[in-house]
Amino acid sequence: MIDTAAQILCELIRIESISANSNLDIIAYIERALAAAGVTSRRVPSADGNKASLLATIGPADKPGIVLSAHTDVVPVDGQTWTVPPFGGVIRDGRVYGRGATDMKGFLAVVLAAVPRLKQAATIAPVHLCFSYDEEVGCRGAPDLVRALMQSVVPPALAIVGEPTTMRVVRAHKGKVARRITVTGRTGHSAMPHRAANAVDAAAAIAYALRSLADEEIARGGDTAFDPPFTTIHVGSLHGGSAVNLVPERAVLEYEIRTMPGRSAGDILARIDGLVDRERDRLRATAPEADIVSEEISAYPGHDIRADHAATLLIGRLADDPQPATTVAFGTEAGLYGQAGIPTLVCGPGDMARGHKADEWIGLDELEAADAMMVRLADLLRRPGEHWMQTGGAHGDD
Numbered sequence: 001m002i003d004t005a006a007q008i009l010c011e012l013i014r015i016e017s018i019s020a021n022s023n024l025d026i027i028a029y030i031e032r033a034l035a036a037a038g039v040t041s042r043r044v045p046s047a048d049g050n051k052a053s054l055l056a057t058i059g060p061a062d063k064p065g066i067v068l069s070a071h072t073d074v075v076p077v078d079g080q081t082w083t084v085p086p087f088g089g090v091i092r093d094g095r096v097y098g099r100g101a102t103d104m105k106g107f108l109a110v111v112l113a114a115v116p117r118l119k120q121a122a123t124i125a126p127v128h129l130c131f132s133y134d135e136e137v138g139c140r141g142a143p144d145l146v147r148a149l150m151q152s153v154v155p156p157a158l159a160i161v162g163e164p165t166t167m168r169v170v171r172a173h174k175g176k177v178a179r180r181i182t183v184t185g186r187t188g189h190s191a192m193p194h195r196a197a198n199a200v201d202a203a204a205a206i207a208y209a210l211r212s213l214a215d216e217e218i219a220r221g222g223d224t225a226f227d228p229p230f231t232t233i234h235v236g237s238l239h240g241g242s243a244v245n246l247v248p249e250r251a252v253l254e255y256e257i258r259t260m261p262g263r264s265a266g267d268i269l270a271r272i273d274g275l276v277d278r279e280r281d282r283l284r285a286t287a288p289e290a291d292i293v294s295e296e297i298s299a300y301p302g303h304d305i306r307a308d309h310a311a312t313l314l315i316g317r318l319a320d321d322p323q324p325a326t327t328v329a330f331g332t333e334a335g336l337y338g339q340a341g342i343p344t345l346v347c348g349p350g351d352m353a354r355g356h357k358a359d360e361w362i363g364l365d366e367l368e369a370a371d372a373m374m375v376r377l378a379d380l381l382r383r384p385g386e387h388w389m390q391t392g393g394a395h396g397d398d
């Protein structure tokens, strides 16, 4: 079984599904793999048709089932020094090397290898396979995929997002909103700033105000299950101006907010919009054509499910993780499944510490551990009337 998963993983790595590319090749590969096992799937395409998510239900769609979620895209390898071909799919010393080995084609390969077994087992309750695009650039594919899932099946009883957690059960992570603010003022000689509108000045005022908001969040405090235990607001880039004797007419600032689960980014964004309005008015006092435009770069919700929720405990048993469920610093698509009302946990093979890096790898033993979870999952599907089947839609966040 593990040979099959490793073989599939090598083939998946060889398809260069970095987020900047179309992912239709890897989707076609997965479609063929599912079809070979007698499983039909359907695409949920992006608006421009260049990408697609894939959705497949194995077993009865009119019963609450279990979602297995993975993303098909990987981050680029630009500027990294690899000692193996990043898209070669090489097995060496008990490890599979390549971009995406850990994040997260390893889980995807284990799921695909397990499909024949899941198909045999899923007679009473279904398994839903949900494979998205563009997770690495802000969970862009998953919202439509989750919608398509919820429209086509009875609300699932639980979801496993197989991001690399070394098979620990993860119950919560922060949400994120990233935005770009573009300030357009009016240029002029620096001796006559009163006839110009200084875009850098406005951007700096916004950056300074963001720091005050960040300090407020620190003071508000939060949950020590997270590091740091508060919502963070951070300016990632600020560009503008070209010469000291010219009033800059353009400045671009990028910032992000990482919210504690339960803390709404909307409140903070509304206040930022208010200070953007104030700065726009200031610029327009001398330059009516001036403007400040905010655009979203990426966003995904936080996620939180109780450590003692039935779904959390069940996934703990499936993953053979005896420790209390934990939290992670990175974001996932779990919040989107959670928002749809599905009790969702993050649990998968590999270590995110190896993700996004040169010589990314996953151990065959790690694939083995994930495969063991699929075996336990298949056993669970065969048992009628289990408690987990009654909990569909009962979301356990707090």
Ligand SMILES: [Zn+2]
Binding pocket: 071, 103, 104, 135, 163
């Ligand atoms: Zn990932």
